[in-house]
Structure formats: structure tokens, C-alpha cells
Amino acid sequence: MSEKKSIPQHVAIIMDGNGRWAKQLGKERYEGHIAGVESVRAVVRAAAKSGVRWLTLYAFSTENWGRPVEEVNAIMELFCQTVVGEAPELKKQGVSVRVMGERKRFSESVLRMIEYIESATAGGERLTLVLAFNYSSRRELLLATRHIACRVAAGELSAEDIDESVIGDSLMTRGIPDPDLIIRTSGECRLSNFLLWQASYAEFYFPEVLWPDFREEAFEEALRVYAGRDRRFGLVADSSNE
Numbered sequence: 001m002s003e004k005k006s007i008p009q010h011v012a013i014i015m016d017g018n019g020r021w022a023k024q025l026g027k028e029r030y031e032g033h034i035a036g037v038e039s040v041r042a043v044v045r046a047a048a049k050s051g052v053r054w055l056t057l058y059a060f061s062t063e064n065w066g067r068p069v070e071e072v073n074a075i076m077e078l079f080c081q082t083v084v085g086e087a088p089e090l091k092k093q094g095v096s097v098r099v100m101g102e103r104k105r106f107s108e109s110v111l112r113m114i115e116y117i118e119s120a121t122a123g124g125e126r127l128t129l130v131l132a133f134n135y136s137s138r139r140e141l142l143l144a145t146r147h148i149a150c151r152v153a154a155g156e157l158s159a160e161d162i163d164e165s166v167i168g169d170s171l172m173t174r175g176i177p178d179p180d181l182i183i184r185t186s187g188e189c190r191l192s193n194f195l196l197w198q199a200s201y202a203e204f205y206f207p208e209v210l211w212p213d214f215r216e217e218a219f220e221e222a223l224r225v226y227a228g229r230d231r232r233f234g235l236v237a238d239s240s241n242e
């Protein structure tokens with residue numbers, strides 16, 4: 001039996017290449033991040049239009065705190081500005097936003113913006129936009145493990161009760177289906193600590209294009225590539241399709 005559904009339910013994107021895009025044009029790195037916001041807009045529109053139900057965008061990894069402080073501040077600032085500016089349009093398009101990542105390290109103003117965008121767009125049913133912001137998959141797995149261990153210690157759960165759904169429900173992606181398609185722009189072919197558990201049976205697509213140049217047409221091309229893949233989930237191909 002093979003699984004061939006032409007539109008992925010969940011697309012996750014590692015938006016990479018902003019710095020290289022800026023460098024090629026003799027600009028500062030933060031200008032690449034600014035240019036990347038237009039690609040976010042285009043991809044959200046294209047995803048909603050094509051019937052994708054979940055779109056996860058990797059916007060800032062836990063490791064990205066190690067970048068120069070000016071760049072980190074510029075990204076935080078851009079996040080806040082974009083959230084305020086885009087809320088009405090997202091609402092109009094029926095997009096609800098969920099921010100996924102550890103919140104401990106954010107400033108008050110970033111925390112306020114996260115709460116604002118989540119509540120302003122709550123109830124949008126066409127597409128859920130998941131923003132991975134201060135996200136790292138190993139940290140997510142570590143926190144989930146601690147959470148489950150505490151439940152076992154409290155006698156709520158026995159070790160034998162731990163199954164895939166208990167783990168899945170303890171992750172930051174709880175309630176979100178696994179990604180069907182993971183795209184990473186800029187030609188890099190790695191996950192960089194993104195959705196390690198959830199990516200088990202995802203299809204991967206690594207276009208060369210840098211994120212600020214990834215627009216509607218590039219997203220549609222990714223969907224065409226996905227539609228041509230044969231997902232077998234460890235089973236054998238369905239002979240009726242051959």
C-alpha cells in the first residue's frame with residue numbers, strides 16, 4: 001500500500017539563506033532577514049490557497065542566540081514589527097498563528113507580541129501557521145522526557161504506558177500532525193535541530209534558492225515535487241498504482 005495524496009497536509013520550512021542573500025548584494029545580514037519577511041507573506045498566501053492546513057516556519061533556533069547581539073536584536077525587533085503589521089491580513093485570510101518554542105529567554109515586548117498574535121488570530125480555520133521561534137528539537141525532546149518522568153514518578157503513568165502517543169502529546173507540536181513535506185532553502189541539506197521526532201516519514205526538498213527569493217512559484221514547485229513522490233511508510237508499493 002502506498003500513500004499518495006497530492007497536497008501535503010503539513011509543510012514545514014527551514015527558511016535559510018537570508019545572510020548569504022544580503023552578502024551577495026553587499027548589504028548587512030539584517031537586511032536579508034527583512035527581505036525574508038516578504039517570502040513569509042508569499043508562502044503563507046500560497047499555502048492557504050493550495051489547501052495546506054498546517055505551515056510551520058523555522059524562524060529562530062535556540063542555537064541562533066549565539067549570533068552577534070546586533071543580529072539577534074534585529075530579528076527580535078523584526079518579529080515584533082511583523083506580528084503587529086500582519087495580524088489584520090492573517091485574520092482576513094483565516095490564518096491562526098501558534099508560536100512554538102521556549103519562552104523563558106524572550107524580553108517582555110517579544111512575549112507580549114507572541115500573546116497578541118496568538119489571541120488576535122485565534123479561531124482562524126483555513127491554515128494554522130506555526131512559528132518555531134527559540135525552538136530546538138533536542139531541547140523539546142529533553143523537556144518532554146522530563147515531563148513524562150515526572151508523571152511516572154507521581155504515579156500518574158507506568159513505564160509500560162509510555163507509547164508514541166504519550167511522547168507525541170508531550171512535545172511542543174502536540175495536536176499538530178507530523179510534517180508531510182520539509183523544505184530547506186539555500187541548498188543546505190541538514191535539519192539543524194528541527195522536528196527530529198516528527199520528521200520520521202517526511203519527504204525532504206532542498207532547493208538552491210535563498211529564502212528571500214523563495215516566493216509563490218517556488219512554493220508551488222515544491223508542491224509539484226511532493227505530488228510526484230511515492231510514500232511507502234515501510235510497506236510495499238500498491239500494485240494497483242503501477
Ligand code: IPE
Nearest residue numbers: 015016017018019020059060
Ligand atoms: C536564516 O538565514 C534565518 C535565521 C537563521 C534566523 P541565515 O541568517 O541563516 O542566512 P545564512 O545561512 O547565513 O545565509
Ligand code: IPE
Nearest residue numbers: 014015016058059060061192
Ligand atoms: C537553521 O538555520 C535555523 C533557522 C532557519 C531558523 P541556521 O542557518 O541557523 O542553521 P545552520 O547553522 O546552517 O545549521
Ligand code: MG
Nearest residue numbers: 016017018019
Ligand atoms: Mg543559515
